[in-house]
Amino acid sequence: MHGMNGGKMTARLQTWMRGLRCLAMAGLAALGVATAAPAQHSPFAPAIIVNDQTITWFDLEQRERFVDALGTPGDVAKEAEKGLVQDALRIQAARDLGIEIDDETLKAGMEEFAGRANLSLDEFLAELEKVGVYPETFRHFVRAGLLWREVVRARFAPRARVTDDEVDRALSMAGRGRGVRVLLSEIILPLQPGREAEIEAFAKDLRAAITSPAAFAEAARRYSAASTAISGGKLDWLPLANLPPALVPTLLTMDNGDVTDPIPLGNAIGLFLMRGLDEGPAVPPPAQAIEFAVVPLSGKTPAAEAFAALRNQVDTCDDLYGVFKGRPEAFVRRSVLSGAVPGDLVTPLAALDPGEATLVPAAAGRPARFVMLCGRTPKIADGDRQAVREALFNRRLAAYADGYLAELEADAIIVRK
Incomplete structure (x- = not known):
């Protein structure tokens, strides 16, 4: 589910989005809910006709509210129109193939979507109701997605099959x-x-x-x-x-x-x-284990200066013991499987050779850090x-x-x- 927008949702969802903003170092701009239907049009008059399927001004207004509530990046009105047009095409494609979904499958899909926000279906529908989104709007959105999934499987699953040669080539590349x-x-x-x-x-x-x-x-x-x-x-x-x-x-x-x-x-x-x-x-072959050292740079000295000063004193991870003699808590040296490297250090470490270091800027409540690669242990993987x-x-x-x-x-x- 797209991250829910603050300012119009309950405290529970507002707290969720405030946490996401902080974690991601950026905020979602509060989007106003636009009224899709001009004053001279009836809400149920056609706004868009896709082949033989009508999208009303009410449909557009509802999708805008829904898109806004989900915090979808981009222009709300454009995303709403694009989504409704594509949903109409998805539903028509399913109709042409005689594909339908039963009520049980639809409800399961709606529950799965609501569960992404750690909400029950009833709770999720209640939150949507607070911003003026009707249950049928959400039901239509999920139904179009489920129908499209079945269309794609029916039309393309046989053509998407992967040969053993293609798997061998991919594994061969990995082995290089x-x-x-x-x-x-x-x-x-x-x-x-x-x-x-x-x-x-x-x-x-x-x-x-x-x-x-x-x-x-x-x-x-x-x-x-x-x-x-x-x-x-x-x-x-x-x-x-x-x-x-x-x-x-x-x-x-x-x-x-x-x-x-x-x-x-x-x-x-x-x-x-x-x-x-x-x-x-x-x-x-690739490495199985990675050893690295991390030094927090949380003092008064600017991080770039502190990094440069420390880099001039060390050529290997072992040198850190001499620099911080008597202060073992000043840095951390770890050896982990390559798949267990902390997420924020994956790409910085991937760019380093043993003995090289990089400055990882402060982010998400962590101070800037001096990160040095100590070494990699190779192991052939099947x-x-x-x-x-x-x-x-x-x-x-x-x-x-x-x-x-x-x-x-x-x-x-x-x-x-």
């Missing part, structure tokens, strides 16, 4: 380790105890709202807690082997411009945009064939779905009153 490099952009959303489910739901909704690299960059600037937020989340080239294993199968199936689903990164959730992939020569196969299948199915929806929209007769 540092020979494969990726160019990514990132959005890092820190987790906070007690708010994990809410932030996970926000991450899913943010992913759904990102429809282009430009939209990803804007979302990174607004919501990411990483130091790359100022540049729209852009990272430099990174060796694939330096990234968490959970990321690898997904990255190997992506084309330029694709965005991952939310990926758990320990103490954070990440979204990644693929900007480039470079296949290099085969080299030793690779998870099923994970790679599923990632390839889902990515291919999503591409078919996007292309088919664009085709339906291009062929449709859409009349705006």
